[in-house]
Amino acid sequence: xxxxxxxxxxxxxxxxxxxxxxxxxxxxxxxxxxxxxxxxxxxxxxxxxxxxxxxxxxxxxxxxxxxxxxxxxxxxxxxxxxxxxxxxxxxxxxxxxxxxxxxxxxxxxxxxxxx
Amino acid sequence: xxxxxxxxxxxxxxxxxxxxxxxxxxxxxxxxxxxxxxxxxxxxxxxxxxxxxxxxxxxxxxxxxxxxxxxxxxxxxxxxxxxxxxxxxxxxxxxxxxxxxxxxxxxxxxxxxxxx
Numbered sequence: 633x634x635x636x637x638x639x640x641x642x643x644x645x646x647x648x649x650x651x652x653x654x655x656x657x658x659x660x661x662x663x664x665x666x667x668x669x670x671x672x673x674x675x676x677x678x679x680x681x682x683x684x685x686x687x688x689x690x691x692x693x694x695x696x697x698x699x700x701x702x703x704x705x706x707x708x709x710x711x712x713x714x715x716x717x718x719x720x721x722x723x724x725x726x727x728x729x730x731x732x733x734x735x736x737x738x739x740x741x742x743x744x745x746x747x
Numbered sequence: 748x749x750x751x752x753x754x755x756x757x758x759x760x761x762x763x764x765x766x767x768x769x770x771x772x773x774x775x776x777x778x779x780x781x782x783x784x785x786x787x788x789x790x791x792x793x794x795x796x797x798x799x800x801x802x803x804x805x806x807x808x809x810x811x812x813x814x815x816x817x818x819x820x821x822x823x824x825x826x827x828x829x830x831x832x833x834x835x836x837x838x839x840x841x842x843x844x845x846x847x848x849x850x851x852x853x854x855x856x857x858x859x860x861x862x863x
Contacts, residue, residue, distance in 0.1 A: 636790070663849060674837060674853040675791070688850060723790055730849045732779040732841040733798035738790035 634659065636726050636739035637706075644745045651711040651718070653742045657726030664707045665736060666699060669721040681707060682730075714746045749774045751838045753854035761862050766810075766825040768857045770838030773819065779841040780821045781851065782812055786834045794836075797821060808832070833861045 637656040645651050657664050662683050667675040680688040681701035692699065696714075701707040711718055721743045725736035754769040772778055779798055783791040795806025802814045812823045821838060838854040 638790075665849065665851075667851075667853075674855045675851075677850045677852065680849060691850075725791075725851075727849060732849070733796065734841075734849060735781075735793055735796065736849070736851060738783075738792070740788075740790045743788075 636724055636737050638722075638724050638739035638742050640742060641740060642743050642745070644747065645714050646747050647715055648713050651714050651744055653709040653711075653722050653724075653744070655707040655709070655724030655726075655739060657707070657724075658728075658737055661726035661728050661737075663727045663730050664701050665725045665727075666707075666709050667723045667725065669723060669741075671720070675723060678709075687730075711744075714744075716746045719744055719746045749778060749840045749852055751780075751840050751852060751854040753836075753838050753857050755857055756855060757858045757860070759860040759862060760828045762830055763827050766823070766828045766832065766859065768823040768836050768838075768859065770812075770821045770823065770854060771819050772821060772838075772840050774840060777816075780812075780814065781839040781841070782806065782810070782821075782823050783837045783839060783853075784834050785837065785856075791837065794823070828859075828861045830861050830863065833859055835859070 664681045666678040669675045677691040679692045679699045696712045698710045721741045723741045724739045727734045727736045750773045752771045781796045782794040795804045797814045805811045810825045839851040
């Protein structure tokens with residue numbers, strides 16, 4: 633059973649370009665979460681999605697960032713007009729159901745470097 | 748708001764020695780607590796979780812943690828460290844409410860070094 637898959641694993645962008653990060657949850661999981669890990673810091677929640685719906689985007693920056701989880705295909709985290717401060721590791725996690733004790737399974741992450 | 752605090756950003760032990768990584772939580776209601784491990788350039792792997800079924804929780808790789816409500820703590824221990832335990836460890840608490848119930852709030856992490 634394949635785990636959570638993320639691609640690309642590494643992404644280099646110049647300032648002002650767009651970054652698209654993809655996440656395929658574990659088979660059967662319909663709940664997806666995105667977290668960001670800045671250098672030397674812990675993970676910070678960004679957004680929680682179910683199929684075709686954004687449930688909680690309280691951790692997402694108000695500008696330039698967007699996320700989707702379409703009916704078909706992977707979840708996408710999109711960063712427009714990237715800046716150097718966006719350089720970080722972005723992790724996707726998925727769970728079978730929602731709720732406090734439910735385990736989230738993490739992907740390997742996408743490491744974004746903005747030049 | 749819920750939060751966790753990990754005391755000690757770096758912990759160094761000798762191989763075979765006891766591992767103790769500290770985590771204290773802040774929550775107005777009984778929390779769900781997790782310990783994850785992250786190896787270099789990899790994602791997070793669940794070590795164990797507390798879901799109120801038992802205060803002493805056993806996880807993978809010989810790790811365990813004890814939930815102590817009176818101390819608001821959930822410290823991670825392993826009796827004998829192995830070189831392969833060298834990694835970063837994160838304590839996390841899950842949110843409350845219909846929308847935030849699945850959101851994890853992480854501590855800042857503790858980097859464990861195991862010396863031969």
